[in-house]
Amino acid sequence: MLKVGVLQMTSGIDPAANARAVADGIAALAAEGAQIVFTPEMSGLLDRDRSRVVANSTVEADDPTLAAAREAATAAKVWVHLGSCAIRPTADADRLLNRGFLIDDRGVVRARYDKMHLFDVDLPTGERYRESATYIPGEAAVAADTPWGRLGLSICYDLRFARLFEALSGAGAAIIAVPAAFTRPTGEAHWHTLLRARAIEAGAFVVAAAQTGEHEDGRATYGHSLVIDPWGRVLLDMGEAAGHAICEIDLAAVADTRARIPTIAHRRDVTLRVEA
Numbered sequence: 411m412l413k414v415g416v417l418q419m420t421s422g423i424d425p426a427a428n429a430r431a432v433a434d435g436i437a438a439l440a441a442e443g444a445q446i447v448f449t450p451e452m453s454g455l456l457d458r459d460r461s462r463v464v465a466n467s468t469v470e471a472d473d474p475t476l477a478a479a480r481e482a483a484t485a486a487k488v489w490v491h492l493g494s495c496a497i498r499p500t501a502d503a504d505r506l507l508n509r510g511f512l513i514d515d516r517g518v519v520r521a522r523y524d525k526m527h528l529f530d531v532d533l534p535t536g537e538r539y540r541e542s543a544t545y546i547p548g549e550a551a552v553a554a555d556t557p558w559g560r561l562g563l564s565i566c567y568d569l570r571f572a573r574l575f576e577a578l579s580g581a582g583a584a585i586i587a588v589p590a591a592f593t594r595p596t597g598e599a600h601w602h603t604l605l606r607a608r609a610i611e612a613g614a615f616v617v618a619a620a621q622t623g624e625h626e627d628g629r630a631t632y633g634h635s636l637v638i639d640p641w642g643r644v645l646l647d648m649g650e651a652a653g654h655a656i657c658e659i660d661l662a663a664v665a666d667t668r669a670r671i672p673t674i675a676h677r678r679d680v681t682l683r684v685e686a
């Protein structure tokens with residue numbers, strides 16, 4: 411059994427305030443028995459103002475939220491998946507990386523993942539996003555080992571790309587993290603369905619820590635941080651309020667589900683013939 415802690419945040423435009431919220435959330439969850447804590451996409455800085463987000467971002471070594479998360483992990487002896495932060499690849503870079511971090515209970519960064527699929531979309535509501543104007547996409551999927559099993563990493567809009575999740579489950583990921591800042595309209599339409607499908611297809615637990623509510627930058631996000639088991643059951647749904655919650659998961663369900671319905675072993679390479 412593993413006690414998973416989930417932090418649901420309403421991150422704002424002030425990096426120092428977000429770093430404090432991350433540290434406080436990790437400490438609170440660890441005090442309640444969490445062994446690993448998951449935080450949302452853009453825990454450290456949620457800001458639609460492109461020049462301000464670039465100005466307020468630093469290289470990894472100077473990022474205040476990463477530093478706060480590493481300190482809190484060390485103090486509370488808990489692992490942390492910091493969903494993502496805006497990171498400058500170099501000091502003078504003008505485009506950023508949307509980067510997530512796996513931190514161990516001694517504060518060491520064990521893995522980093524740069525979001526591969528960037529959110530360049532026009533929603534029916536008129537909302538328009540051009541993430542690639544500010545961010546450089548990552549080039550590779552990442553899975554990393556924890557004391558409880560292999561963890562697959564993804565970020566938000568990646569959720570829509572099943573091939574990334576096939577790569578993670580093919581690599582043996584028992585838990586897949588989907589930190590997010592989903593929009594309200596797409597969250598209402600797609601969030602639960604896509605996350606449950608990914609858990610079922612992967613035969614893995616999915617832990618999706620989400621941004622929620624009305625943010626300082628004027629944006630609204632969907633919330634509903636979820637923990638889903640390999641059978642597709644929703645074990646935790648945090649609704650709309652910011653806060654933290656613990657969910658106990660039994661990792662034996664991964665091997666059990668994969669033995670009963672061995673879709674990963676049954677995978678075939680698909681070649682396509684179009685017949686006219």
Ligand SMILES: O=C(O)CNC(=O)[C@H](CS)NC(=O)CCC(=O)C(=O)O
Binds near residue numbers: 456539570596
């Ligand atoms: O830019 C930031 O500050 C933080 N990043 C985000 O909010 C990102 C890119 S704009 N959001 C998503 O990927 C939402 C995806 C989504 O909602 C969907 O796939 O439907």
